[in-house]
Amino acid sequence: MAGAIHAEGLVKSFGDVRALDGVDLDVPEGTVYGLLGPNGAGKTTAVRVLTTLLRPDSGSATVAGIDVLRRPNEVRRNIGLSGQFAAVDEYLTGRENLRMVGQLYQLSARDAKARAGELLERFHLAEAADRTARTYSGGMRRRLDLAAALVVSPPVMFMDEPTTGLDPRNRQGLWDVIQDLVAGGTTLLLTTQYLEEADRLAHAICVIDHGRVIARGTSDELKAQVGGERVEVVVREREQLHTAREALAAHRRGECEVSIDPHTRRLTVPVEGGARLLAEVIRDLDARGIGIDDIGLRRPTLDDVFISLTGHAAEQEEAGGVRGDRAGGGRAPGSTDGTGGGGAGARRAGGEPREVSE
Amino acid sequence: MSTYSGGNPASGGSPATGGGTASGGPLARTPVSGGGLRQAVGDSLIVARRNLIRMVRIPEVLIFALVQPVMFVVLFSYVFGGSISVPGFGLDAAGYREYLMAGIFAQTVTFATAGAGAGIAEDMHKGLIDRFRSLPMTRGAVMTGRTLADAVQTALTLVVLAVVAALVGWRFHEGVPKALLAFALLLLLGYAFTWIGALIGLIVRTPEAATSGGLIWLFPLTFISVAFVPSENMPSFLAHIAEWNPFSATVMACRELFGNLGPGYQAPDAWPMQHPVLASVLYSVLIIVVFRTLAVRKYRSAAV
Numbered sequence: 040m041a042g043a044i045h046a047e048g049l050v051k052s053f054g055d056v057r058a059l060d061g062v063d064l065d066v067p068e069g070t071v072y073g074l075l076g077p078n079g080a081g082k083t084t085a086v087r088v089l090t091t092l093l094r095p096d097s098g099s100a101t102v103a104g105i106d107v108l109r110r111p112n113e114v115r116r117n118i119g120l121s122g123q124f125a126a127v128d129e130y131l132t133g134r135e136n137l138r139m140v141g142q143l144y145q146l147s148a149r150d151a152k153a154r155a156g157e158l159l160e161r162f163h164l165a166e167a168a169d170r171t172a173r174t175y176s177g178g179m180r181r182r183l184d185l186a187a188a189l190v191v192s193p194p195v196m197f198m199d200e201p202t203t204g205l206d207p208r209n210r211q212g213l214w215d216v217i218q219d220l221v222a223g224g225t226t227l228l229l230t231t232q233y234l235e236e237a238d239r240l241a242h243a244i245c246v247i248d249h250g251r252v253i254a255r256g257t258s259d260e261l262k263a264q265v266g267g268e269r270v271e272v273v274v275r276e277r278e279q280l281h282t283a284r285e286a287l288a289a290h291r292r293g294e295c296e297v298s299i300d301p302h303t304r305r306l307t308v309p310v311e312g313g314a315r316l317l318a319e320v321i322r323d324l325d326a327r328g329i330g331i332d333d334i335g336l337r338r339p340t341l342d343d344v345f346i347s348l349t350g351h352a353a354e355q356e357e358a359g360g361v362r363g364d365r366a367g368g369g370r371a372p373g374s375t376d377g378t379g380g381g382g383a384g385a386r387r388a389g390g391e392p393r394e395v396s397e
Numbered sequence: 398m399s400t401y402s403g404g405n406p407a408s409g410g411s412p413a414t415g416g417g418t419a420s421g422g423p424l425a426r427t428p429v430s431g432g433g434l435r436q437a438v439g440d441s442l443i444v445a446r447r448n449l450i451r452m453v454r455i456p457e458v459l460i461f462a463l464v465q466p467v468m469f470v471v472l473f474s475y476v477f478g479g480s481i482s483v484p485g486f487g488l489d490a491a492g493y494r495e496y497l498m499a500g501i502f503a504q505t506v507t508f509a510t511a512g513a514g515a516g517i518a519e520d521m522h523k524g525l526i527d528r529f530r531s532l533p534m535t536r537g538a539v540m541t542g543r544t545l546a547d548a549v550q551t552a553l554t555l556v557v558l559a560v561v562a563a564l565v566g567w568r569f570h571e572g573v574p575k576a577l578l579a580f581a582l583l584l585l586l587g588y589a590f591t592w593i594g595a596l597i598g599l600i601v602r603t604p605e606a607a608t609s610g611g612l613i614w615l616f617p618l619t620f621i622s623v624a625f626v627p628s629e630n631m632p633s634f635l636a637h638i639a640e641w642n643p644f645s646a647t648v649m650a651c652r653e654l655f656g657n658l659g660p661g662y663q664a665p666d667a668w669p670m671q672h673p674v675l676a677s678v679l680y681s682v683l684i685i686v687v688f689r690t691l692a693v694r695k696y697r698s699a700a701v
Contacts, residue, residue, distance in 0.1 A: 090531050091530070092531060115533040122524050124524040126523065126527060131451070140528070142443050143440060143532045143533075144532055171454065
């Protein structure tokens with residue numbers, strides 16, 4: 040049986056570039072589906088096809104059981120779209136924006152007005168409701184945009200990089216809204232560049248690169264594929280590498296190997312147990328008199344997924360936000376990293392999105 | 398797993414029958430089904446209203462739209478007046494002002510092209526066109542709404558322009574009904590040109606490019622015409638172009654309806670010059686049909 044979103048063999052080329060190269064999707068009703076991939080992977084193109092904005096070269100899709108290509112206008116009645124940019128008219132007030140969208144969803148003027156009032160309350164915009172949207176902060180505009188996408192409470196929602204460019208507080212707020220939505224039964228397809236976001240919100244994740252699905256599964260399944268968390272240590276003296284390896288081996292997960300890079304004096308070991316284990320490792324190393332320059336708990340990042348799945352980092356593309364952190368390894372918040380390589384990457388530790396526009 | 402209740406939202410036209418998804422409360426939702434012409438008109442008016450609200454909130458746009466033609470009236474009247482000989486008036490400055498005004502009026506309405514183009518391009522740029530395209534609204538409504546709002550602006554501009562023209566000595570001599578018909582032809586011409594602007598806006602995608610792209614070709618179009626100088630004084634190939642220029646038809650029609658042609662004036666032989674009112678209507682309608690079709694087609698496939 041077809042789910043809320045179903046797509047088969049979607050292909051879309053722009054000139055020589057195959058933005059979608061045979062993408063299949065199947066999203067069960069009432070779930071959150073994360074479409075994960077770097078800039079240019081084809082995420083936005085997939086969303087544009089599913090929301091009737093773009094005709095694929097081949098393939099088929101249904102949304103809410105309706106054929107996207109044959110009956111696009113019926114699909115439009117059943118979806119909400121919130122894109123990468125807050126698509127609101129900045130010279131209209133928040134209320135006017137929502138009323139306009141409601142009326143264009145073919146609500147009666149009275150229903151549109153009532154609904155606008157409800158949504159402004161719900162998204163904490165009531166006080167700013169009668170100010171023009173250009174006086175809004177970035178977070179408020181996003182909320183207004185999201186409210187506009189929810190005017191008819193569509194059964195299927197599409198959100199294209201909803202948190203890109205938002206500060207942490209607004210991102211958290213948006214995540215809460217998304218969780219509420221899903222609790223209410225909405226099916227949601229969201230695209231993101233951030234594993235943590237997909238991890239936090241999505242029931243199932245689909246990783247795409249170069250227009251192809253390269254992996255899918257739950258976030259646990261993907262992480263298992265990547266190899267879970269690991270401890271990275273940089274010791275002060277090269278002579279201590281050997282002792283350190285013995286110490287780390289005691290904490291390793293299963294029969295995993297401790298890998299050593301003598302040049303950078305860096306040791307890496309897959310572990311299980313999170314921050315508490317990290318503390319144990321530190322005590323253990325300390326007890327053995329090993330000097331530590333840097334130590335951190337590293338969780339799998341999107342790049343780890345990539346490297347693991349494709350054997351390469353998608354670095355041949357433009358230097359987008361995702362690739363930049365590979366060197367830094369996206370350390371987890373528990374990292375004591377102060378001097379370790381790739382500070383730029385560490386800034387995004389824990390998947391904090393930077394402002395990236397596609 | 399169940400499918401969406403109602404299974405086929407098409408039949409009831411009622412989405413999200415699964416109950417309060419987002420609001421958690423009863424949902425206001427009675428989408429009008431079918432739609433057709435009524436929906437098309439309704440959607441267009443909603444978008445037009447939106448653009449009119451913008452116009453009020455960004456008054457600079459309207460002010461500049463007014464200043465520029467007023468400047469033209471004054472400059473052309475006093476700088477060229479007395480130097481340009483027009484049939485029926487000779488080198489009389491007051492006569493040239495009579496002759497000139499229809500040309501300025503017509504040129505002014507065509508400048509709305511740039512505004513329409515820039516507006517649509519800005520909507521593209523800001524992602525609003527994507528939002529509109531993802532809504533169950535009539536396909537042409539975004540541009541129709543824009544062009545209708547522009548027509549309101551054009552009408553306001555014409556009122557101001559007529560007052561200024563009257564101040565510098567312009568008059569109509571054939572009665573109010575004919576003068577109103579002339580203004581109606583001008584509005585229709587302006588409306589037609591905003592559809593060209595809408596298409597340009599959809600193609601170029603940035604407001605800046607749409608502004609220049611909407612204006613630049615208007616200069617040869619409006620100058621190689623009978624708007625500012627009579628075609629009789631042009632080289633013959635230019636005279637032909639000028640006389641068949643759609644823009645000239647409206648200018649000539651207005652002169653005829655305002656009674657701004659000098660005594661004993663003989664219109665050129667070209668058909669549009671002999672039947673300017675009819676030609677003006679036909680040209681404008683043709684432009685609307687062609688460019689509306691192209692613009693709606695472009696809108697359907699508009700891709701970032």
